[in-house]
Amino acid sequence: MTLPRIALAIGDPAGIGPEIVARLLADPATAAKADIQLISNREALEAGARAAGVPLPVAGERLRFVEWAGQDARFAPSVASADNGRFILDSLTLGTRLVTDGQADALCFAPLNKGAMRMGGMHEEDEMRWFAKLLDYSGPCGEFNVLGPMWTARVTSHVALKEVSSLLTPEGVAGAIRMLSDALRAAGTAQPRIGVCGLNPHNGDNGNYGSEEAEVIEPGIRLAASQGFPALGPYPADTIFVRARRGDLDGIVTMYHDQGQIATKLLGFDIGVTVEGGLPIPVTTPAHGTAYDIVGQGTAQATAMTSAFDLACRMGASHRVRQGAGS
Structure with missing residues (x-):
């Protein structure tokens, strides 16, 4: 069986994203669902794995770490700044390009901080419109919220x-x-x-x-x-x-x-999931925020992250079929 290929980004490195992504990747069931290209930051992911009490993710048959400029940057936890805002925007740009270039079937990312993104250079009202501009897409689009x-x-x-x-x-x-x-x-x-x-x-x-x-x-x-x-x-x-x-x-x-x-x-x-609906590519994320108040405490749950990942897998598989039919 051909598994969907998911570009997975840790979201805001100053939030709970690294922790819940570490929890997701520590679940053996995750590897059975998709081939994953992880867009991450070494220090943030290490801290997230420590907080969650799970092993640090390692590259393997189903997991590849994407080499990129943001992987070695450093960020203060629980702080919204221009630096982590730029990291978010750059990582989402990279994940989007992986899908549009045919190297991935869907993009899934951990929670974002809109304030940091604006400080980092986002001028649109939200990430939905930012994605549309990045994709040069002018058709109808809007956020979907998914609850089971x-x-x-x-x-x-x-x-x-x-x-x-x-x-x-x-x-x-x-x-x-x-x-x-x-x-x-x-x-x-x-x-x-x-x-x-x-x-x-x-x-x-x-x-x-x-x-x-x-x-x-x-x-x-x-x-x-x-x-x-x-x-x-x-x-x-x-x-x-x-x-x-x-x-x-x-x-x-x-x-x-x-x-x-x-x-x-x-x-x-x-447990809710947000889908960036109407775009030419599947994009999913947990519906909750970055939860700066609990970063590093080991209490962040990966329930919504897992749901967002599972939905990205289903939508990514459909996207691949549609792309194949159109080629």
């Missing part, structure tokens, strides 16, 4: 709440449905069941609390269906996650950031 079998996407993301309504369009709703459907299929769900959130309390209550449901969201659902991406809804945002939790839906399209984030983090803060 449940996926969420959003029509708007890192914008002020007062701007959400003006940014919603039928095309945007349809685009989010399409991206989420494609991603679920790439992860192995042949016929995704997508539900769509309303925006207003009680789904607008027939226009009494707002008209976006009738004027924007429903036309967006119809547009997506006409393109071959059926979805259900809109459903009130305060009940749609109940439907998903009982197994009626595989994915949910929300209208703004916290509409989905609050629900998914409440259901499983330490």
Whole structure:
């Protein structure tokens, strides 16, 4: 069996990334899932392995250390700085190039610190837009949050709440449905069941609390269906996650950031995964942050890191098949 090839980056070397990557690589099951190209930093990885109480990863049949300039740099733990921000951006650039050059099938990285990344030279609003620029990709894209079998996407993301309504369009709703459907299929769900959130309390209550449901969201659902991406809804945002939790839906399209984030983090803060959706390559990462407050304490859990890695393996295998079909 041909295993997927995963470019694995330790994320922020000042955070818990090195520790949870060390935990991931110490699990014998990891080597059975993929051929791994590790983009790391020697000192940070050594410290992470010590904190986790696991052996330092060594190169082998399924693990190769990528030789690059950042591997010998030094960073103060638990500090966001321009230095570790540049390290993050350079390591992600390297991992992206491994995938686009055909040397890897997917990129998986440990948590990042957006403040450090901005100090290090990121000018985009988030890493999603940074990836899109790096890939010279101008199509629709957005973050997906994955909690076991449940996926969420959003029509708007890192914008002020007062701007959400003006940014919603039928095309945007349809685009989010399409991206989420494609991603679920790439992860192995042949016929995704997508539900769509309303925006207003009680789904607008027939226009009494707002008209976006009738004027924007429903036309967006119809547009997506006409393109071959059926979805259900809109459903009130305060009940749609109940439907998903009982197994009626595989994915949910929300209208703004916290509409989905609050629900998914409440259901499983330490196991969630973020997928940089819509991009030409598969990219996954844990949904939690760098946890500067517990660096070096040996308490960081690799549950979400393992889930992100497993998802990268599934999506990477699909990506390889698609690339082969297109060659």
